[in-house]
Amino acid sequence: MATRIQLGNGQPARSPAPRPRLRRGAGRPTGAAGEQLRRRILEAASAEFARSGLGGARVERIAAQAGANVRMLYYYFSSKDDLFLAVLERAYATIREAEKALALDKGEPQEAMRRLVRFTWGYYFSHPEFITLLNSENLHQGRHLERSARVSQLHAPFLEMIGRLLERGARAGVFRHDVDPMQLYISISGLGYFYLSNRYTLSAIFKRNLMTRERCDVRLAHIMDVVLGYLRPQRSSLS
Amino acid sequence: MATRIQLGNGQPARSPAPRPRLRRGAGRPTGAAGEQLRRRILEAASAEFARSGLGGARVERIAAQAGANVRMLYYYFSSKDDLFLAVLERAYATIREAEKALALDKGEPQEAMRRLVRFTWGYYFSHPEFITLLNSENLHQGRHLERSARVSQLHAPFLEMIGRLLERGARAGVFRHDVDPMQLYISISGLGYFYLSNRYTLSAIFKRNLMTRERCDVRLAHIMDVVLGYLRPQRSSLS
Amino acid sequence: MATRIQLGNGQPARSPAPRPRLRRGAGRPTGAAGEQLRRRILEAASAEFARSGLGGARVERIAAQAGANVRMLYYYFSSKDDLFLAVLERAYATIREAEKALALDKGEPQEAMRRLVRFTWGYYFSHPEFITLLNSENLHQGRHLERSARVSQLHAPFLEMIGRLLERGARAGVFRHDVDPMQLYISISGLGYFYLSNRYTLSAIFKRNLMTRERCDVRLAHIMDVVLGYLRPQRSSLS
Amino acid sequence: MATRIQLGNGQPARSPAPRPRLRRGAGRPTGAAGEQLRRRILEAASAEFARSGLGGARVERIAAQAGANVRMLYYYFSSKDDLFLAVLERAYATIREAEKALALDKGEPQEAMRRLVRFTWGYYFSHPEFITLLNSENLHQGRHLERSARVSQLHAPFLEMIGRLLERGARAGVFRHDVDPMQLYISISGLGYFYLSNRYTLSAIFKRNLMTRERCDVRLAHIMDVVLGYLRPQRSSLS
DNA sequence: TATGAATGAGCTTTCATTCAT
């Protein structure tokens, strides 16, 4: 414990011969204590990225929020970008997991569809960080997600589930026959996402606060109307 | 040598966040030559903000792109934030101006509605910078738009125009009666905006490129179906 | 001059869409004041790189030594590597310039050769920073120099000059005929360079300080012997 | 939580530079398994120091390369500097050991000298890491070697061996009489070392790749010419 | 003998903005 003088002749990684970065294998610690810190960092990052976007997020704030050293952030995740991807993957996994509980294969088709619409709106509503995360990723042209194998695997079964619901409804005569599951899901999402994501600009241009409890209920009702109205079997061709 | 406190941590963030000064109305009267440079800066800024967001945009790149000196940027616009607001205002003015040409008060209601839907999709499609701009402003919680008197004035007549169209259609028996103009407009926008804004994440999770010519046409047709399907007069209550 | 709070929503260059670095055109200021600071930085960098190598050099030390802000270093030279290259180029230009004054085309061939040998040793002796610079560049596998067009242009005339001297001597019967100018120059250099560059390790293993005035003179005399001994016309083949 | 002063600015630098502690002799006695790991670390370090220099080398990379934990590196060698010294010592021991096999005391003097020249060139040629190691140590002003008792012991017998060879040759009338063994050895080394150590800068300034098989052979022949040319008994004084 | 987790200092580079001319 004596006073010690260190030379520590550091020299940043730029200069020497090009050598592969020592990637920590995406940082997989085994100890339980480590796992806990890793998760805290992930959660803090999620909040920070949501609040400020990828570029605006500060690694130091993330570390502080997680009660960790900045260095540890790089110990578990190798870079800010990798951390962002981890956050994204977790976010997608969470929502898709929650959707499984909807049991769309059960119950009356119209009622199941209402569950889906309500859930989707509700999820965006109570997870604004998910919206900001996606917007960030899109600003960056999907740069991170395109490296992720995990994420796309989550969605095939999800679309199939919606497809089965649409078929059930069509067979029961309550849904029209020509509906594409992906298009429908994008519509259900978009109807809520846009309202919530653009809450500030919409509130500004329409000069009213769109986020009051009442107006949000109105919005959900409207979305419900749009989706189910659209799904009604057609009497005659429209478009 | 004035005392200066810098936070330099950008982004909306912390609640008592000190707002950047938006010294509006400092619009210097400029000669014709100056006016031209001013516009070049505005255009360069538009592109840069669109590409990189507010935080990611670099004043130096904007100046370089405009063939100007960074100092000039500060001469015409007093700060990066003011410049961003100017860009935003111009973007809103442009789209609302274009919408006037739709003449929604004329022609068959359903056809007029189709024009609106088609235009809205087309505008987002061919002005991706508008989308990025709005996303940025929303990430920053509408901080800039909040100060703008100009923008909200643009939208009252616009909603009225849609309202008149809905009434015409309802009276003609081709539209349902319970439609709120703002909700409808938000829906029309959202159906296209979400698809285009989230093109990268959606393409990644659904493992297909959503931006091919064909898929975009499919999307527009779907939106058309949704909007007009929803507007069909109801036989029975749905929700 | 009031207290001012700035948000300055900075966001480092990493995140956004890949855009070309705004290279300042290798930084060419026109003002005289700027040119002066630029030179001071170059000189400070030369000393620092010499002392510590490329990797060990600290930009902050360079800036401080030059009486400048670190930021200015990046204003004039765009990166540490570019600065290193500038230093290298200047170093080569300086030695080659000095060599021109040797007037090898004049005087007796043996005497001219002695001038060259003496100069080369003397230059390395009194410019140890040149040695360290070259060693650094070689440690980095010539990464910087290979981007330089300027440097190689300096050397063609130099080799020609030596070639002419060798011919003169051969014709006069005092030099052997089979000498390659480049090989000879590398030998003249190496005989001095190695002694001076490796002064510490050689002193350590031979347990004597090789850098005393006397020993340095002895070394120069030895080199002279080796070079001129080698150049003596052959009576019979040797190798 | 001891008070700790870190300079962290590496490199030889400032004169009163606090020397890194070189706690020698802490050589832990280790079992056979441990000895093996120790050697693997030493070899990995040798490669890493050679590739990147002392400052550019990364302990983590060394450990990874050795298939060991960073902590183990500190267990066997107490610091990066100590490790570097160990590598240096091993390198010197290796080359001096190899030289013993030259049997310079046997055979015709000129032929023995040719063996020495050929060996020296060949060793540098096939051990580029030795060159980089020495350059690093010299950049650091021989800081490590200074402490080593082992190394200097290796060289006295080596110089004596060369001295005997020179005497043999002089007595036989094939070598001149005034040759200093150390100077000659430094010359033989320098003629090859400089060419190989500065391969990148020389290739750049002379615009040709000096490391082709053919050019290397040419260089060796040239060195041979220089050394034996110089050693030829003089007819008249030269310098 | 071995390992994962942790640390604090320091590195290069970048940024929005302003001064002096």
Next chain:
DNA sequence: CATGAATGAAAGCTCATTCAT
């Protein structure tokens, strides 16, 4: 109207080293 020079603060990331087990 226009420009080059200058600045302080901070950002992301990396380093050698040690603690706890």
